[in-house]
Amino acid sequence: MGSYLIKRLLLLPPVLLGVTVIVFLVMALIPGDPAMAILGTYATPDNLAKVRMELGLNHPLPIRYLFWLDALLHGNLGWSYILHKPVLDEVMSHLGPTMLLAGASLVLCAIVGIPLGIIAAVRQNAWEDKLITVTVLVGVSTPSFWLGMLLILWFAVRLQWMPDGGMHDLFGDGGILDLLTHLALPAITLAAVPAAVLVRLTRTAMLEVMRQDYVRTARAKGVRESRVILRHVFGNALISVIPILGIEAGYVLGGAVYVETVFQWPGIGQMLVNAISTRDILLVQGGVLVVATAYIVINLLTDIAQALLDRRIQTA
């Protein structure tokens, strides 16, 4: 495991570097004068000159990248001229809620999606499978921002069971129960699409493993069918399901933008949408960079989980 871990960790810096390159290049797409774009209507000649200096706009693109990267390595993501505070502080204050929402959705997605995928595979072509297949089809075809609105309409407006948005501090008055009631609808909304995808892929993975010789061996030993399915079929299907969870994490982190907007969840997604509308370019850049880094770390964790489960990966 140790050598695998080292090999895998060594892959991390190049990927992170690549991500910074892409974020930097995307921001270089900004048409016209970036300093003007950043300062917008508040631009004074003094400020414009200052920002141009900071961004090193008088230098060629590669040099500018190096300046930017150097600042990045020193924890400096720039200054938000709209909010008048460092970008890093603003991003970090929104990171917690987003991670909470994304994590809750991912857990929900796994505990709903995996069992349904198993049932659909075991009961292939029976009514359970057909019902699940139809539900999954509707799930992958539903825009999450619309689903969120429907849930608000029913559970918050009509039934008044749940709040229609916002998030209360874990350490505030309401405590954990208040947090959970605010978390429920956004988490369900965000989990719907990835759960549907997970059902499909779990089902396929299960059906593929079911044909393997070792499943026949387990049956030949007289092992109980439930154990054959859970231990042998699912135990091996999980190897291909775990990386899917990694991909789902990427979906959830991106989809959080819609869900946070619909539910006014104070996470990075909402921050980004606001930053885009106020043309706070550096804040957008910083937010994207931080979330992308979080995603890379999540993928690292799923790779490690996969290697722990399947020892063959470690020796390969």
Added chain:
Amino acid sequence: MSAVLAEAAVARVERRPGALGQFTRNRVAVFGAVLFGVIAVIALLAPVLPLANPDHTDLANRMAPPFSRHALLGTDQLGRDMLSRVVWGTRVSLVVGVVAAFLAATIGSTIGILAAYYGRFVDIALMRGIDMLMAFPYLLLALAIVAALGPSLTHAMIAIVIVNVPFFARSVRGVTVGMRRADFMAAARLSGQSSAQIIAFELFPNVLPVVVVTASTSIGWMILETAGLSFLGLGAQPPMADLGGMLGDGRNLLEVAPHVATIPGIAILLIAVGVNLLGDGVRDILDPRLKSGGLARIRPATEVASRADRMARLPQTGRAEGALLELRGLETRFRIGRSVWQAVNQVDMVVHPGEAIGIVGESGSGKTVTALSILGLVASPPGRIEGGEILFNGEDLLGLQTPRLRAIRGDRIAYVFQDPLTTLNPVQPVGAQVVEALRAHQRLGRKQAWDKAVALLDSVGIPEPGEKAHAYPHEMSGGQRQRIGIAMALANQPDLIVADEPTTALDVTTQARVLKLLADLRRQNAAAMIFISHDFGVVSELCDRIYVMYGGRVVESGRVQDVLNRPAHPYTARLLACVPRIGQGRHRVVPIPGLPPPTNALPNGCAFAPRCSLAIAACRSGEIELGTVGPEHSARCLRSALVLAEGVEGAGAADGGVA
């Protein structure tokens, strides 16, 4: 090899229905196509339909509910007609989806083909770039791109195209790399075609199905994603009628006018359902892995026809006395598409307590399927046991309830399979797999079972069994893995061990040791054994009696010495002539000309007749019975007298020609 040819035979025999035929048989896909078609036609006809102007505001009639006069679906916050806006918005969504899919497919597959075709630096540079794009949560990347370019529908579409390019590039590169070494590519190069010609005329047509599959399964996503950007106010700008933008407007009116948000959402949902169903249908046709229902669930036990059906052609009398296991008229078939493979046909076999019998034959002769049929381990679908009975201590194993069958599996009858690498669970330590065999049938605590498993590993000659029990199958040698297989089979002291070519996957020096172990342990346990092999030498050492199978039938059976020394069936004789013998330098190894027939197209009469040098006209018609040729010795051959009279060399190697 025979399997490959057999498949070719299937392709020749039954004409595969065309792609369109396949599609129309998939009712769900047809539903998707119709749904999508209706939506597309309505959207295309939007300019000529009697619809209100989608941009005409009428503040006096704001937020009219659905089914109002003049406005079937109501009006929005500016009094604009919702029906008209939904139709026009659908038009926008479809155009955006199709254009985005086309662009992403074109750019992505170009990158994929170039990376695969040129390889080396081009490949590394392009694919590392793709990897970097995929390191992002892709919606976020799209958001960043729109943030930089500024909000507009075109920019939203560009962003969606960019984040979808990697999927196309990866899948196209994958198939192209596989094709680079294909024969037709080499031929194209040798014929002096330029790179551009090869890519355009050789590679591209072959890659197209993958591109279509990827496009058809991702176009739905692209429509939803673009609508999402519009919803956030980053895509289509007012006053353009766009479904995502309409949802964005409706969000603030949820309490006063919920229809403003619900109706465009339903429209998006319907578009996405139609596109996704259609895409799945296209994928099912074009993806080779999904052809012929390759992903069917395997049942816990082989499907078995009703006892009445199975016994229809079987005499009620004539059961063997004191047999441990008796197969009577066993018929196991595979139904694949429209063809029926008679893998096992009218097979009779008897195993007495403590006796070892061998089943010998080429691949595809039905020996493995016969063995797997005993405990219902033939994969179903496509396998089905359609005839005969399998008596174990007088009890018919076919059609047993699952709990009873499970009680016999691994306890009274145990299997040792061919390839120990694929037959052991790769993610479970071997000790745990032995424990599982023990605890399936014995009431043992965890610790007790573990100790017993370690003792079993010791008894099959695994060094340091306490340590090795924690190892995974891939950490062991082939010989050790098969010892684990033997340990699992012996765990519950079975009455019968079925060993299916247990040493074929091992190297020669290991083979002998594993065989000796199996033989010794079997004798110690006083278990009977069915030993399946294509190797007469091994069978003659281990077994008391022998069954020779060909084309799903037993063609000869008898005591080992009798069959070996005086084969009565030309097939047996020729199989024996194939065995090289050490110390007989002048012995000629004579291969049998031709191949065994695929069991879905067995000839009339004797299945071996087409390859037999002694065949006469009578061999090619009617049913040939298994006839007695000596004490406990029978053969299914009209010419057995001749074979017996002239001996192995005479009948087998007389001439190489096929009559």
